[in-house]
Amino acid sequence: MRFGLFGTGPWAHLAHAPGLAAHSGVEFVGVWGRDPDKAAALAGEYGVRAYPTIDGLIASVDAIAVALPPDVQAPIALAAARAGKHLLLDKPVAFTVAAADEIAAAVAERHLSSAVFFTRRFVPQLQEFLEQARKTGGWVEARVDHVGSIYEEGNPFGASPWRRERGGLWDVGPHALALVLPVLGPVTEVTAMVGPRDMTHLLLRHASDAISRLTLSVDVPPAAARQEAVFAGKSGVLAVPALQWEPVMAFGRMLDELLAAANGGPQSQLDVRFGAGVTAILAAAEEAATTGRTIRLAA
Ligand SMILES: NC(=O)c1ccc[n+]([C@@H]2O[C@H](COP(=O)([O-])OP(=O)(O)OC[C@H]3O[C@@H](n4cnc5c(N)ncnc54)[C@H](OP(=O)(O)O)[C@@H]3O)[C@@H](O)[C@H]2O)c1
Numbered sequence: 001m002r003f004g005l006f007g008t009g010p011w012a013h014l015a016h017a018p019g020l021a022a023h024s025g026v027e028f029v030g031v032w033g034r035d036p037d038k039a040a041a042l043a044g045e046y047g048v049r050a051y052p053t054i055d056g057l058i059a060s061v062d063a064i065a066v067a068l069p070p071d072v073q074a075p076i077a078l079a080a081a082r083a084g085k086h087l088l089l090d091k092p093v094a095f096t097v098a099a100a101d102e103i104a105a106a107v108a109e110r111h112l113s114s115a116v117f118f119t120r121r122f123v124p125q126l127q128e129f130l131e132q133a134r135k136t137g138g139w140v141e142a143r144v145d146h147v148g149s150i151y152e153e154g155n156p157f158g159a160s161p162w163r164r165e166r167g168g169l170w171d172v173g174p175h176a177l178a179l180v181l182p183v184l185g186p187v188t189e190v191t192a193m194v195g196p197r198d199m200t201h202l203l204l205r206h207a208s209d210a211i212s213r214l215t216l217s218v219d220v221p222p223a224a225a226r227q228e229a230v231f232a233g234k235s236g237v238l239a240v241p242a243l244q245w246e247p248v249m250a251f252g253r254m255l256d257e258l259l260a261a262a263n264g265g266p267q268s269q270l271d272v273r274f275g276a277g278v279t280a281i282l283a284a285a286e287e288a289a290t291t292g293r294t295i296r297l298a299a
Pocket of ligand 1: 011
């Protein structure tokens with residue numbers, strides 16, 4: 001499968017470009033970025049072409065990988081899907097439900113394959129853990145604390161304007177949701193409250209009637225940074241294990257799933273339809289936090 005990469009920022013360097021280059025089942029064809037010098041530099045590292053236009057790169061490949069801000073990613077993903085290209089997107093798929101749904105519809109109409117980089121979800125041990133938790137069932141609650149400190153010196157993600165504007169809800173919220181949704185099921189009600197600095201607390205009712213609590217931030221004091229998740233129910237309290245993983249390995253697993261799906265296998269559980277569902281919950285949380293109301297979602 002011939003791939004084009006969109007984006008020349010930190011995540012394109014750390015995950016997408018090395019991930020595409022390392023996988024034996026794909027051909028890394030070229031890079032597009034809004035800054036031609038950055039595109040040429042990244043392309044040069046991998047001995048591939050820098051493309052001056054978005055359409056030119058889309059036309060040259062079978063699939064695209066995108067490492068761009070969500071509102072920049074969405075129109076490129078839509079154009080690629082409409083041109084019949086498979087999609088490997090990053091989270092969140094888009095900032096609006098309409099944009100995310102439009103991409104998912106274009107993928108479905110053309111029978112394309114897609115995957116969204118809910119990073120740790122592509123680590124096999126975590127997939128097995130969540131599948132086992134789902135089978136165990138009987139959970140009545142979950143708690144996920146996903147809070148980090150990206151504005152510390154040397155952290156490349158702190159330079160991103162959209163993260164400053166949208167905060168942890170949109171940046172790390174997708175990762176937290178990707179843990180609870182496969183175990184507790186779809187979300188039917190969302191309420192949210194915003195605390196000091198960048199801190200969003202979410203309460204989600206799931207179709208199973210279980211309730212999850214998510215604490216999300218990219219700007220806590222470093223000493224308070226943590227990633228913890230537990231499910232609780234009739235089997236007791238189950239902590240999600242802290243796993244060792246690294247981005248290129250997870251990216252490779254995502255490529256495996258995309259290639260298998262494009263060859264007639266099952267679609268990834270983390271496809272663009274799942275990603276659009278995550279956008280719907282995040283958008284509802286933003287509305288809930290702004291209005292002080294509980295937002296109902298169709299399960
Ligand atoms: N799955 C994960 O765990 C994970 C981890 C990190 C990031 N991500 C995702 O990966 C994506 C990229 O993240 P990032 O950390 O590299 O930072 P980012 O700020 O989201 O993206 C940086 C890239 O976007 C380009 N860009 C910014 N605004 C643009 C615009 N209006 N038009 C065209 N290009 C634009 C930048 O170009 P310039 O260099 O020219 O400014 C740079 O190439 C995000 O969606 C993020 O959520 C996912």
